[in-house]
Amino acid sequence: MFGFNDKKKDRAVPQQVVAHDGAGDAAHPIDNNKNFWHALFPIVACGAGLFSDGYVNNVIGSVSPIFAKLYGAEWTDSNAKHYVSDIAFAGTVVGMLIFGYTSDHWSRTGSLLVSTIILIIFTALAAASYWHGETIGMFNILTAWRFFVGIGIGGEYPAGSVACAESTGEMKSGTRNAWFILFTNSMIDWGFVFGAFVPYIVAAACHNDHLETMWRTPLGIGVVFPLVLFVLRLKLKEPEEFSRESMKNTKTPYWLVLRYYGFRLFVISAVWFLYDFGSPRRSQFSSYSFSLYSSTIVASIYGGEGPFTTVFGWNTVIMLFYIPGTMLGAPVSDRLGPRWTLIVGVTAQSIVGFIMAGCYAKLAQPSVVGAFAVVYGLFLSFGELGPGNNIGLLASKTCATGVRGQYYGIAAAVGKIGAFVGTWVFPYIQAAGGDDVAKQNQYPFYVSSSLCLLSAALVYFLVPEIGQDTITKEDADFRTHLESKGWDVRQLGLKKGESADTLENNTAPMPCDKDQAFASKEAPSR
Numbered sequence: 001m002f003g004f005n006d007k008k009k010d011r012a013v014p015q016q017v018v019a020h021d022g023a024g025d026a027a028h029p030i031d032n033n034k035n036f037w038h039a040l041f042p043i044v045a046c047g048a049g050l051f052s053d054g055y056v057n058n059v060i061g062s063v064s065p066i067f068a069k070l071y072g073a074e075w076t077d078s079n080a081k082h083y084v085s086d087i088a089f090a091g092t093v094v095g096m097l098i099f100g101y102t103s104d105h106w107s108r109t110g111s112l113l114v115s116t117i118i119l120i121i122f123t124a125l126a127a128a129s130y131w132h133g134e135t136i137g138m139f140n141i142l143t144a145w146r147f148f149v150g151i152g153i154g155g156e157y158p159a160g161s162v163a164c165a166e167s168t169g170e171m172k173s174g175t176r177n178a179w180f181i182l183f184t185n186s187m188i189d190w191g192f193v194f195g196a197f198v199p200y201i202v203a204a205a206c207h208n209d210h211l212e213t214m215w216r217t218p219l220g221i222g223v224v225f226p227l228v229l230f231v232l233r234l235k236l237k238e239p240e241e242f243s244r245e246s247m248k249n250t251k252t253p254y255w256l257v258l259r260y261y262g263f264r265l266f267v268i269s270a271v272w273f274l275y276d277f278g279s280p281r282r283s284q285f286s287s288y289s290f291s292l293y294s295s296t297i298v299a300s301i302y303g304g305e306g307p308f309t310t311v312f313g314w315n316t317v318i319m320l321f322y323i324p325g326t327m328l329g330a331p332v333s334d335r336l337g338p339r340w341t342l343i344v345g346v347t348a349q350s351i352v353g354f355i356m357a358g359c360y361a362k363l364a365q366p367s368v369v370g371a372f373a374v375v376y377g378l379f380l381s382f383g384e385l386g387p388g389n390n391i392g393l394l395a396s397k398t399c400a401t402g403v404r405g406q407y408y409g410i411a412a413a414v415g416k417i418g419a420f421v422g423t424w425v426f427p428y429i430q431a432a433g434g435d436d437v438a439k440q441n442q443y444p445f446y447v448s449s450s451l452c453l454l455s456a457a458l459v460y461f462l463v464p465e466i467g468q469d470t471i472t473k474e475d476a477d478f479r480t481h482l483e484s485k486g487w488d489v490r491q492l493g494l495k496k497g498e499s500a501d502t503l504e505n506n507t508a509p510m511p512c513d514k515d516q517a518f519a520s521k522e523a524p525s526r
Contacts, residue, residue: 345386
């Protein structure tokens, strides 16, 4: 429908893989001589930074009950109750758009390093927030620092995820989707788990006392991972696809890009919006909202009287249900393809959500909190198997390399706006339940599950399959599109100081069989 490659897998070729689409059009040969660990390193270094996204966003939700107990009405009656948690979303949107542009027009690795530095500095400042001993002033400064933390996180999406996707082309065909998922969405999910577990450890060490230490320490620990990752990223090189196909040293023909990718971007963005707006964490209607409020939900089961170690402990158990969904779902995306995996996962999530809504009054009791955690956890797990794992795949592999950072950044920003809206809508949906506590917590699941079905329908009717070599084929198809509109494709991959006028005309058709591909191994890529 949108010009994607068909379902056929590429053939493995000794030493070098030649990527073909279903019609037999040849693409650039891919060098597969690299050692496995050498090929894996850029995938890890580029994608794993999303761990910080999961950790930073979940840890603030985890420690929010501490704010309520420590600061009382100064917290519960202030706007800070919303702003401290939500402001990072706004910063993330800004970061996605800024670094989406710089990752295309400057450098993938440079953008990653800058975003990591921002994340390290402002995560540390957030943990140390202080304002002349005034509580409200401290909340305000914490909010400001978390906005900049969001900008750092935002850079991880367009710069890190697209570089990760481009690097997976050097892995064995039939495993590329799994490697991308394991070091992007799975990293977010592990960040969510640690964002719940670290507050539990700190609360246990503090014996549920020393409340200020209990909230500052988990926030400060968020510095450790990006600091380690920064060291790894110093060794990164630009992905080969980016070096060959980028538009960083030429004027991007945005009108031609919009005509070719505009509707596709709209569809991907809409699915991502529903995903982040609607189910746990980032899955369809208020995913992030569900995670931010999961500690509150668990605390409500105990009537708000449970010790923090108990609340954080059950929150950790719930977060752990993300892990089987994303880890087991990673190879499924290679077997079924991202499209069908997303549809199956989101439909199963919807079914579990309706069950949870219908049985919530019975499940939300301290005596059956284990059953509550299992059902809610399944809801989370199916969301990760489906949209959690695959929406990023769709966004990173359905656009040409020259504009992939901006394309991904816009789609992810729209999704994050959905998450931001969800955090504000969630309380109103609860309020529709009136004074009935059970209905207050049932209604969000009814809405979320309904929107899961809407997402499944959109994906089924509007999103085609993507294959193992979709990135390579997209570059070839986009070149053809640009040529058909009279744009000089020799400008793709230009190095600094080069000009298309100074290059030899090497835009001859690429080889269309294996022998020709090997013969052209030393030929220029443009």
